[in-house]
Amino acid sequence: MFTHIFCNRLKCLLRDKENIFWTMVFPVLLAIFFYLALSNIQQGEVFQSIKIAVVDNAEYQKAEHLKTALNEAATGKSKLFDLTHAAREEAEQLLEQDKVAAYLFVEGGRPKLAVKKSGIRQSIVKSFLDSYQQTAASVNSILKNKPRDPQQLLNSIGDRRQYVVEVSGTAAEPDSVLIYFYSLIAMACFYGGFLGMREITDIEANISPLAARINVSPVHKLKAFLSSMSASVLIHLAEMFILLLFLRYVLRVDFGSKSVYVVITTITGSLTGLSFGAFISALVKKSEGIKIAILVGGTMTGSFLSGMMYLEMKYIVSQHVPLLAYINPVNLLTDAFYSLYYYDTMSRYLLNIGILGFFIVFFCACTYFIIRRRKYASL
Amino acid sequence: MYTEGGREMIVRVKNLVKRYGELLALDHLSFTVNDGEVFGLLGPNGSGKTTAINCILSLLEYDKGEVEIFGRPMRPDAYDIKREIGIVMQNVAVYNELTVYENIDYFCGLYVEDKKLRKRLVEEAINFVGLKDFKGYYPKKLSGGLLRRLNIACGIAHKPKLIILDEPTVAVDPQSRYKILEGILELNRLGATVIYTSHYMEEVEQICSRIMIIDKGRAIATGTKDELKAMITLGEKITVESQHITPGQLNRLRALPHVMEAEYKNKQLVIKSGKGANNLEAVLDFIKKEKIQYGKIYSELPTLNDVFLEITGKQLRD
Numbered sequence: 001m002f003t004h005i006f007c008n009r010l011k012c013l014l015r016d017k018e019n020i021f022w023t024m025v026f027p028v029l030l031a032i033f034f035y036l037a038l039s040n041i042q043q044g045e046v047f048q049s050i051k052i053a054v055v056d057n058a059e060y061q062k063a064e065h066l067k068t069a070l071n072e073a074a075t076g077k078s079k080l081f082d083l084t085h086a087a088r089e090e091a092e093q094l095l096e097q098d099k100v101a102a103y104l105f106v107e108g109g110r111p112k113l114a115v116k117k118s119g120i121r122q123s124i125v126k127s128f129l130d131s132y133q134q135t136a137a138s139v140n141s142i143l144k145n146k147p148r149d150p151q152q153l154l155n156s157i158g159d160r161r162q163y164v165v166e167v168s169g170t171a172a173e174p175d176s177v178l179i180y181f182y183s184l185i186a187m188a189c190f191y192g193g194f195l196g197m198r199e200i201t202d203i204e205a206n207i208s209p210l211a212a213r214i215n216v217s218p219v220h221k222l223k224a225f226l227s228s229m230s231a232s233v234l235i236h237l238a239e240m241f242i243l244l245l246f247l248r249y250v251l252r253v254d255f256g257s258k259s260v261y262v263v264i265t266t267i268t269g270s271l272t273g274l275s276f277g278a279f280i281s282a283l284v285k286k287s288e289g290i291k292i293a294i295l296v297g298g299t300m301t302g303s304f305l306s307g308m309m310y311l312e313m314k315y316i317v318s319q320h321v322p323l324l325a326y327i328n329p330v331n332l333l334t335d336a337f338y339s340l341y342y343y344d345t346m347s348r349y350l351l352n353i354g355i356l357g358f359f360i361v362f363f364c365a366c367t368y369f370i371i372r373r374r375k376y377a378s379l
Numbered sequence: 380m381y382t383e384g385g386r387e388m389i390v391r392v393k394n395l396v397k398r399y400g401e402l403l404a405l406d407h408l409s410f411t412v413n414d415g416e417v418f419g420l421l422g423p424n425g426s427g428k429t430t431a432i433n434c435i436l437s438l439l440e441y442d443k444g445e446v447e448i449f450g451r452p453m454r455p456d457a458y459d460i461k462r463e464i465g466i467v468m469q470n471v472a473v474y475n476e477l478t479v480y481e482n483i484d485y486f487c488g489l490y491v492e493d494k495k496l497r498k499r500l501v502e503e504a505i506n507f508v509g510l511k512d513f514k515g516y517y518p519k520k521l522s523g524g525l526l527r528r529l530n531i532a533c534g535i536a537h538k539p540k541l542i543i544l545d546e547p548t549v550a551v552d553p554q555s556r557y558k559i560l561e562g563i564l565e566l567n568r569l570g571a572t573v574i575y576t577s578h579y580m581e582e583v584e585q586i587c588s589r590i591m592i593i594d595k596g597r598a599i600a601t602g603t604k605d606e607l608k609a610m611i612t613l614g615e616k617i618t619v620e621s622q623h624i625t626p627g628q629l630n631r632l633r634a635l636p637h638v639m640e641a642e643y644k645n646k647q648l649v650i651k652s653g654k655g656a657n658n659l660e661a662v663l664d665f666i667k668k669e670k671i672q673y674g675k676i677y678s679e680l681p682t683l684n685d686v687f688l689e690i691t692g693k694q695l696r697d
Contacts, residue, residue: 209472213472
């Protein structure tokens with residue numbers, strides 16, 4: 001009997017195009033969208049040298065130290081500036097045409113900055129100039145007091161000492177884009193809720209005529225439910241693995257080195273999603289449309305709070321409402337993935353998986369107690 | 380197994396009471412269905428037919444009463460009883476993702492585990508409902524009538540001893556309706572006991588060997604169609620299509636022997652006579668004598684609608 005129900009259920013699920021779209025195609029499409037949108041963010045994070053101009057006149061030629069400092073900042077692989085020497089009028093023209101972020105000129109022996117608007121690039125140029133002027137002023141002031149060893153002063157002037165030691169918890173590079181993909185996987189896991197919901201709809205006689213027909217057959221209700229739920233679990237796990245493989249091998253998303261744990265996390269997530277859908281369906285005594293609305297609303301809210309739409313939200317929730325972070329299964333799932341990637345220790349990962357395990361047991365137990373009744377007050 | 384009058388009792392319902400809050404859906408409903416019968420539950424929409432069926436099948440909780448099937452109490456876990464029951468729900472209950480064949484096979488498989496036997500039963504069911512040419516079709520591609528036939532096939536493929544059909548012909552074309560009704564009689568001939576609910580009195584009259592008329596959850600009359608018709612005073616109804624009848628003529632008609640009632644409405648003169656009387660000749664003589672212009676004249680014996688009307692004071696389709 002198990003095989004009979006299981007196999008037919010597999011057929012039904014595989015032929016349900018709408019279901020397949022939402023539980024598999026949609027997450028894959030969203031992954032492609034994320035990939036296209038977020039790859040630019042990654043590129044944007046690479047520092048681009050700031051184009052500036054310097055007015056090359058007699059006064060500038062006299063300012064030897066400034067010339068040296070600017071030339072140093074404009075050479076090398078990760079140079080700060082892309083420097084153009086120009087006459088005053090030409091420099092002004094370049095600024096006007098936005099071809100440079102700012103131009104420098106020396107007036108009365110002091111370097112000055114001309115900008116058209118304020119912004120990050122202009123702030124960096126100003127910081128550079130301020131730093132140069134402060135250092136130059138300090139050196140001049142010390143030299144006036146005739147130090148014993150001027151050479152040592154000059155050697156140590158550029159020396160910066162760190163008083164705080166940074167200890168990294170990981171060998172992995174922090175990657176904010178990964179959180180989006182983790183949220184996507186978590187959301188896809190929770191879209192398994194549609195399958196869980198359908199299983200309940202098809203077994204509760206007060207919801208569908210199909211369920212009533214199954215209830216009058218000589219098959220134990222829970223046996224029928226478990227047989228068809230097993231098919232849903234299999235289908236959803238397969239869909240999740242397809243998504244993972246797509247992310248890993250097509251979009252080249254790096255999940256770190258712990259692939260076995262990634263699989264375990266996905267299985268846990270899938271089971272959480274399925275059991276969550278079944279729980280909502282069993283709990284809400286309303287039409288199927290309302291149940292779907294609640295499931296989608298719950299999943300999307302959970303995804304939002306875990307940072308899928310706005311990355312900072314994950315940190316805002318963790319900082320201000322930490323309890324919400326622990327009772328949001330979507331967040332637990334993204335956090336499990338992220339801790340797997342980012343931390344070398346497993347304690348945070350295990351905590352997340354443990355809480356998710358609790359949620360699975362909780363959802364299943366509640367669903368069982370709700371659907372175990374065998375007669376209905378109304379149909 | 381219970382017996383009553385020498386016949387095996389398949390279903391016994393005693394004092395069934397079902398309330399939906401303030402509404403009394405079943406009011407101490409009692410009836411029995413004997414082996415080999417086609418038992419009709421006739422009543423208007425909302426009279427409690429489907430509620431009664433759902434209570435019998437242990438799908439619905441009820442407040443009071445007993446249900447026995449095959450002499451044993453019916454419970455949700457009475458799987459040995461359920462194995463012998465076939466149910467055709469009012470709403471079509473099939474999987475849209477499975478073909479006609481797969482749907483019948485799936486539901487049959489809930490009752491019959493032997494694959495070879497199941498294959499044979501499914502083929503028989505497909506032939507029985509006339510869906511041989513539609514085996515590979517998905518339900519969405521079927522017309523309303525064919526869908527109803529599929530619904531029936533899913534309920535009867537496992538050859539149950541008791542078949543319950545809850546309004547199986549709602550929204551069905553005349554051809555499919557005829558096929559369905561013929562099929563039910565054939566199932567009965569093959570040995571199945573049938574409970575058939577409908578608000579179509581013609582169907583119930585056509586196929587049911589015994590009928591229970593139900594209204595507001597109460598059984599108001601039970602018997603064969605002749606027994607039911609014998610319960611009322613109406614014996615004959617004569618209808619005359621005429622353009623004009625004067626009040627005086629109407630009064631003189633009412634004064635004829637055995638005439639219980641004479642009414643002229645919508646250019647139709649309806650004369651109802653008491654039981655045992657054949658008034659057609661007297662009415663024809665009257666029309667000739669009064670020189671009444673007429674179109675058609677026809678005489679009818681009482682229908683179940685007349686039974687329902689006389690007992691409850693309202694039409695069956697009200």
